[in-house]
Amino acid sequence: MEIVARKGPPTGVARLLFRLPVHVYRLGLGRLFGSRLMLLTHRGRKTGRQRQAVIEVVGGDATTGYLACSGFGRGAAWYRNVLAEPHVTIQVGNRRLPVRAEPLTEEQGAEAMAAYARRHPRAARKLCRLLGFAVDGSAADYREVGRRLPFVRFVPGP
Secondary structure (H helix, E strand, O other), X not given: OEEOOOOOOOOHHHHHHHHHHXXXXXXXXXXXXXXXXXXXXXXXXXXXOEEEEEEEXXXXXXXXXXXXXXXXXXXXXXXXXXXXXXXXXXXXXOEEEEEEEEEOOHHHHHXXXXXXXXXXXXXXXXXXXXXXXXXXXXXXXXXHHHHHOOEEEEEEOO
């Protein structure tokens, strides 16, 4: 695994495109994304205002909890917000759940990324390229990417 060029969160027109799924969810069309994307509703750590972000589901389900990765690292606003206030709401498809956000260890993140790559090899390769990582497709490479990115498990419950 090689770091080619780590990118920050999108800005300008790219940010608008990244935010488009939030509006799709707001229109009540979350089912279009199936179980691959979730709408995360959380509170801003400074303002206390409600915020929303659509993030990819890396694994899990409604019983064990959903896994997500902060592709833009520990500085992503949603990631910092859920660490500050872990009681949030997610919506996967049309199902809304109150959950508690729990950060994973580096090793748990490594295994989550390797498992994701086994299930979705093309998506994993494209995602890594988008995030600035050059991978050779091996489980070891995906584990190394997983160690460098923060993962969160959203566990069902009050």
